[in-house]
Amino acid sequence: MKKLRFAVLGAGAGGQTMAAFLTEKGYPVRLYDHNPTRIQQLQTLKTIRATGKWTCQGTPEQITDSLPQALDGADIILVVTTTDAHSTIARQCAPYLRDGQIILLNPGHVGGALEVRHILLEERACSARVIIAETGDLMFACRMVQEGEIFQSGIKQHVAVAALPASDTPRLMEVLGPIFPSLHPVGSILETGFEGGGAMLHPIPSLMNLNRMDRAQDYDYYIDGITPSIARLVSACDCERLAVCRALGLEVSSLVVSLQKTYGLEQTELYDLLQHNAAYRGLKSPMNLEHRFIIEDLLCGIVPLASIGAELGVETPIMNAFIEIGSVVCGRDFRAQGRTAEKLGLSRKTPEQIQALIR
Known part of the structure; x- marks a missing residue:
């Protein structure tokens, strides 16, 4: 039986780990990144090592900054870039795709698979x-x-995954389930992309601490950077996310409930919960406006939620405010550059039409 061939797109910490993990398992892997300096360093090293909670090492058959080379012969395309790069990756891959390939965004954020398909x-x-x-x-x-050296800080036992449309998920799991036992199939990409509240926890506290960033002052992000007042802003924004999800016919957990489940905590107020979360202690703050907490989570988290909300008649004033604030301080138009309903193929669609599209 032919062994599956993988193209791993993105050679950051996640992509390098993926390449080492798969190579050690005996799969042919080609690792791609658009950064030639990084590629040259990895080509010199040849072997990538993962240490920490678990260890592995592997030597990809090719490490390249040529996307056509990486895709040549690949059965599985694992996209492990930042999510704001998905649109570029989709455009660049389009001429080289062939029937039967699987493209897995790891992760998709809000609407990743929709954007790529569109x-x-x-x-x-x-x-x-x-x-x-x-x-x-x-x-x-x-x-x-x-x-070439990646530290594994934890082992994820349960990672939600879905195909677009959801009818393709059984085939996806048939191929990838035995390789990645942490993958857990869910009903649709609404559950993988819209259920998480991470986008609420990143841009808002980062932008509310701009004075520290301007002065290059680092701080404990979750413990010192999120005060009771900032936590109330995050919670208000999360209520808007929940309203958008309800309009889509999706009942999801609040950010507080999600964190309670994930970390085994009992506090019912976001500020108290964060202060008691030992896993969040010591995590450093963004030091510049190009940090993914701001750029990625606005473009691929807040903007699509607000845009879809507008299509469905859901008001999102907190989201809209931080889209505008982020645009001013970063000198870019996040609303125009982000994942809008139009870019996701959801413009002028009813909730019923959206459900039909993803099923």
Whole structure:
């Protein structure tokens, strides 16, 4: 039986871990990144090592900054870039895709699979019949020590995954389930992308601590950076997320309930819960406005939620306020650049039409 071939797109901590993990399991892997300096360093090292909660090491058959080379012969395309790069990756991949390939966004954030499918089918008229899927979170809890050496800070036992449409999820799990036992299939990409409240916890506290960032003052992000007042803002924004989800016919947990379940906590107020969460202690703050807590979570978290909310008649004043604040301080138009309902193929669609689209 032919062994599956993988293309791993993105050579950050997650992508390098993925490449080492799969290579050690004996799968042919080609690792791609658009950064030639990083690629040159990894080509010199050859072997990538993961240490920490678990260890592995592997030597990809190719490490390249050429996307066509990485995709050549690949059965599975694992996209492990930041989520704001998904649109670029989709456009660049379109000419090289072939029937039967699986594209897995790891993770998809809010609407990742929708954005990729819309670009491939509507913008690029890609005729290849591929499976497009996304996870709700990065499969590995990891950080880079240095190029080629990744520290694993935790083992994720349950990572939600769904294909678009959901009817493709059984085939996805048939292929990838035995390789990644942490993958847990859910009903649709609404559950992988819209259920998480991470986008609430990142841009708002970061922007509310701009004075510290301007002065290059680091601080304990969750413990010192989120005061009772900032926590109330985050909670108010999370209420808007819940309202958008209800309009889509999706009942999801609040940010507080999600954190309670994840970390085994009992506090019912967000501020108190964060203060008692030992896992959040010592996590450092963003030091510049290009940090993913601001850029990625506005473009691919807050903007799509607010845009879909507007389509469905759900008011999102807190989200809208921070989109505007972020645009001013970062000098860019997040609303225009982000994942709007139009870019996701959801413009002028009813909740029933959206459900039909994803099923």
